[in-house]
Amino acid sequence: RVAGSGEDGLARYQQGVDVALEVEEVDALVLAAPLQRQRALLREKRGEWAKALRVWENWKQPRSWCGNGSAQYAQIRLCGIARCRMKLGDVEGAFEALAENEFATFNGFDHETAFVWNDLATETGRWDQRERLFGRLLAEAESPADPDLRVPKDVREEMRESARRQIARTFRGLGEPARAWLSQRADNGSREARSLLDELARPEK
Numbered sequence: 001r002v003a004g005s006g007e008d009g010l011a012r013y014q015q016g017v018d019v020a021l022e023v024e025e026v027d028a029l030v031l032a033a034p035l036q037r038q039r040a041l042l043r044e045k046r047g048e049w050a051k052a053l054r055v056w057e058n059w060k061q062p063r064s065w066c067g068n069g070s071a072q073y074a075q076i077r078l079c080g081i082a083r084c085r086m087k088l089g090d091v092e093g094a095f096e097a098l099a100e101n102e103f104a105t106f107n108g109f110d111h112e113t114a115f116v117w118n119d120l121a122t123e124t125g126r127w128d129q130r131e132r133l134f135g136r137l138l139a140e141a142e143s144p145a146d147p148d149l150r151v152p153k154d155v156r157e158e159m160r161e162s163a164r165r166q167i168a169r170t171f172r173g174l175g176e177p178a179r180a181w182l183s184q185r186a187d188n189g190s191r192e193a194r195s196l197l198d199e200l201a202r203p204e205k
Contacts, residue, residue, distance in 0.1 A: 037073070040080050053084035075101050079116045086120055094120055095129050114170050118178075134174075134181045141167045142192045168199035 036059045043052035056077055078097045085094040098120070101113040114133060121130040141164050171178045179200060185193035 037076060037080075044080070044083065049084045049087040053081065053088065056080040056084060075113055079112055082116060082120065086123075091120075091124055091126070095126070095132075099132075111166070111170050111173070115173065118174050130177065131181065134171075134178055137167055137170060138182075138185065138190070138193060138196070141196060164196075165199060168196045169204075171196060172200050172204075 036055070040052050040055040040059070043049075043055060059077055078101050082094040082097040085091075085097060095117070098113055098117045114137065117133045118130060121127065121133065171182060179197070182193045182197050182200075186197055
C-alpha cells in the first residue's frame with residue numbers, strides 16, 4: 001500500500017518496487033506477475049544469467065486476474081528460462097523449455113516463443129530445431145477448432161481462422177527459410193502449407 005499521495009506517494013511506491021527488484025530470495029507468489037518479470041529481466045540486462053534463471057524457474061505459477069494473461073505470463077516465463085539456459089551453455093535445456101509452450105491461446109497466437117526458438121536455433125546452427133519449430137507451427141495451423149470451446153460454432157471457427165492467419169504472419173516474420181520450408185511441404189502435398197503460402201502472398205494489412 002502506498003503511503004501518501006501525489007508525487008510523494010509515487011516516490012514511495014517506486015522505492016518499494018526498487019527494493020523488491022533487488023531482493024534475491026522472495027516467495028514468487030508474493031509479487032505481482034509484472035514485478036516478477038521485471039526482476040528476471042533486470043538480471044538478464046546485467047548479464048547475471050544464473051540469477052535470472054533462478055527467478056524465472058522459481059516463478060512456477062504465473063498468475064493474472066485474466067486467464068489469457070496467466071497463459072501469456074507462462075509463455076514469457078518459459079522464453080526467459082530458455083534464454084538463460086542458452087547463455088549458461090545448456091542448449092538442449094533451452095529448446096526443451098520452449099517445447100513446453102502451447103502456441104495457441106484463447107484469444108490469439110504466441111509469436112514470442114516462435115521467434116525466440118528460431119533465434120536460438122539460428123544462433124546455434126541447430127537446423128533440426130528450426131525444422132521442429134516449423135513443424136509445430138504447421139501442425140497448429142492444421143488442427144481443427146476446439147469442439148469443447150463454449151461459444152457458437154461460427155464464432156469458434158472464426159477464432160480458429162484468426163489463429164491460422166496469425167500463424168501465417170509468424171511464418172512471414174521467420175523469413176525466407178520458413179517460406180522455403182512451407183514450399184517444400186506444399187510440393188509434398190500439404191494443403192495447409194499451400195494455404196499458408198497463399199496467405200503469405202497477400203499484401204500485409
